[in-house]
Amino acid sequence: KVGELSEREKEIFRLICEEYSLKEISQKLNISEKTIHSHKANIQAKLGVRNTVGMIKFAYENGLLI
Structure with a gap:
């Protein structure tokens, strides 16, 4: 699913996960x-x-958070 995201969406997703x-x-x-x-x-x-919250949960469950 993450592969479906554009580079800009990945960047925004990462920043949201970084609070x-x-x-x-x-x-x-x-x-x-x-x-x-x-x-x-x-x-x-x-x-x-x-x-x-769902976005953060997805990131956590898929090992995208460090």
């Missing part, structure tokens, strides 16, 4: 918060999860 807020991610990547929300929704759909 960055969506506002902080938008500032760090110089893109709008609305765009971050869109990417997050796409990530959740591709991973088959419903929310941020």
